[in-house]
């Protein structure tokens with residue numbers, strides 16, 4: 001079974017990747033030495049319909065007492081309102097400091113449930129069971145948890161590492177096309193910043209199927225794990241590289257009601273904009289930009305910004321980017337494929353131009 005160890009001293013954990021693992025979740029927790037008697041499974045209504053029975057049965061089979069707590073599907077659930085509702089529901093269900101949270105779902109459920117775990121009774125452990133490409137290749141690893149507010153994406157949250165990540169690629173079989181494709185934006189991001197060779201592997205995948213090799217998922221997790229190990233709390237300009245495409249991408253995602261655009265779709269636009277900035281500020285060749293763009297196209301990801309989204313709104317939303325320091329813009333660029341860095345020479349005029357660039361193909 002491919003497995004990736006995330007080495008963070010006393011916060012270290014394993015990411016296990018294997019088809020069929022969901023139905024073995026109870027046993028897998030025990031084997032990992034996670035023995036909390038009470039388990040709060042947090043999921044969304046769609047994911048629960050497909051996959052919660054298998055998880056709940058596997059936990060009950062090990063003598064655990066799981067309770068299931070659901071939020072509506074989609075980005076709008078990543079809010080403080082849902083954090084409070086989930087915490088209160090867990091209290092009423094009898095959960096306490098000895099309980100474990102298990103997040104079953106995509107990045108929304110993972111970020112939300114992880115944040116709930118970080119504050120419930122001042123912090124309890126949690127385990128990620130990711131069910132989207134976004135969550136399997138990216139969000140379930142690294143410990144960034146949190147919620148959105150009207151002012152911008154992920155502006156409230158905490159670093160709280162999971163104790164274990166259980167990835168079952170078979171769960172991707174129930175994803176609709178749109179949700180399947182969006183996830184590849186994050187894998188393309190990983191290739192662009194750290195692993196140019198993976199661009200070829202992504203190019204050889206069939207975007208109309210649902211089969212994603214466990215090794216490809218593990219390769220993405222390993223890229224992310226090595227970055228997180230080097231800069232867990234994003235204080236050294238290393239973890240910020242994982243934010244390639246996210247400055248303008250998050251600005252766009254927050255410019256429409258949450259959920260209208262999927263995260264990966266917004267990041268696809270953000271990557272295209274960041275490639276232009278990289279050509280102008282870091283010497284990226286247009287041929288290398290074109291390779292990344294053709295991969296985004298292959299996975300049917302958007303490259304053109306809808307006319308109703310104004311450049312000024314995107315500029316206002318991105319002004320709260322967490323990488324900025326005292327308002328000064330800090331932007332992730334590619335110098336070449338597989339090599340990224342943070343620069344501080346990008347102006348707000350450059351960002352406006354890059355957003356305008358998204359209006360035509």
Ligand SMILES: NC(=O)c1ccc[n+]([C@@H]2O[C@H](COP(=O)([O-])OP(=O)(O)OC[C@H]3O[C@@H](n4cnc5c(N)ncnc54)[C@H](O)[C@@H]3O)[C@@H](O)[C@H]2O)c1
Pocket residue numbers: 044045046047050073074075078105106107108109111131132133134135138139140141142143144145153154171172173174175176179182186262263264
């Ligand atoms: N913490 C991090 O490091 C990190 C990294 C990347 C993204 N994120 C966050 O993740 C979120 C996006 O995650 P997402 O794209 O997974 O969105 P999501 O969790 O909303 O999932 C997308 C949709 O797919 C459905 N779904 C999920 N799994 C399914 C399955 N197996 N079968 C059928 N339907 C399924 C969900 O119900 C939802 O409607 C954003 O909020 C983003 O900010 C966080």
Ligand SMILES: O=C(O)C(=O)C[C@@H](O)[C@H](O)[C@H](O)COP(=O)(O)O
Pocket residue numbers: 138142144153154186239240242243246322
């Ligand atoms: O884990 C990270 O670090 C990332 O930047 C991964 C991103 O894909 C993810 O969208 C993350 O939530 C963005 O972080 P933020 O700090 O910009 O909210």
Ligand SMILES: [Zn+2]
Pocket residue numbers: 186246263267
């Ligand atoms: Zn992201």
